[in-house]
Amino acid sequence: MEKSGETSDYHALVQAAGELYYRCGIQAVGMDAVRAASGVPLKRLYRAFRSKDDLVEATLRERDAALRASVGDYVAAHSSGDAESAVLALFDWMADWFAEDTFRGCAFINAFGELGEESAQVAAAVRDHKRAFRATLANLVAALDLAPGEADKLTERLYIVANGAMATAPITGSPQTALEAKEIARALIEAAPSTA
Template sequence: MATPDPGSDREALVGAASSLYYEHGIQAVGMDAVRAAAGVPLKRLYRTFRSKDDLIEATLRERDAAILTSVRQYVDERRPAGAEEAVLAVFDWMSSWFAEETFRGCAFINAFGELGDDAPRVATAVRDHKRAFRSALAELVSGLELPPERAEALTEQLYIVANGAMATAPITGSPQTALDAKAIARALIAGARREPA
């Protein structure tokens, strides 16, 4: 009889949990549902993840890496169009994401909305992702060559607009939300460039 592969169990469990949590919500999905969807016996599930919080955190860490890689690749393909277009490409990426049939909002905003600080490790994973997303925006804004304090203010504004769009899009059900956010972002960039040095 073949020895179970812990790596493959982990991958199957994280993939199943990530899909189920995103579609139905974290609190609505029990460990038995994850085990059944992953095809992993309950004993091996708990050998791989000692608690549901461990599993939730793992799904968020995986999603964090996937999202940031996807955004960077999308933006890098458009970077030759110029620094402003590179910043605005983030909102085009969001529009494509919002148009996906399986789109249910931002998994990180959803997780924090469900669990808040009652699940500290989950809250930390959410905050880490949002910090990383903000850092990615800051890196793009740096290409605009604004004075540091203006670049910092613009980054924060764009971060708020982007997260606002992520929170609003599942309610509107429309990718247009990202394009409206892009128009706001363009106006904010223009305003930052106009301000006296």
């Protein structure tokens, strides 16, 4: 098979599997359903991915890259230039995400909830994504004028608030969850000791 065909198969499989896993759940979707949705023959599917865990990991890695780019673009476009508005823009991005018709919660929280430690490679992909999300928050918080040692504390608190909103929003079915989380974030920022 040509490299371009392999690349095409890979992307078709990752896209189809990612959509199915997110909509239906990982354990509910078999490889045959991925084959049917992607149009890639089963033999070529298993050539691209030796196991379902490999495919699940690939979908999570792809989603991670897309989400990080989306967050970065949104924050850059919607913050008013000051550090606090950049942090709070992240929660506005979440509100837009929660309002999407296809929103089914955080794919990473969902994957970990379904598979837990049953798949070390899936758990690693989830942890890598959450570390990257925390690093994004840390970079935004670092621009705030905080007293020494306060940035790490605030980052951890905002990380917990944001992930709590991601876990709660599919249950409430409302983007308001992100806006409530934004108000908590604003209060935490205002309460954090500054260098002034």
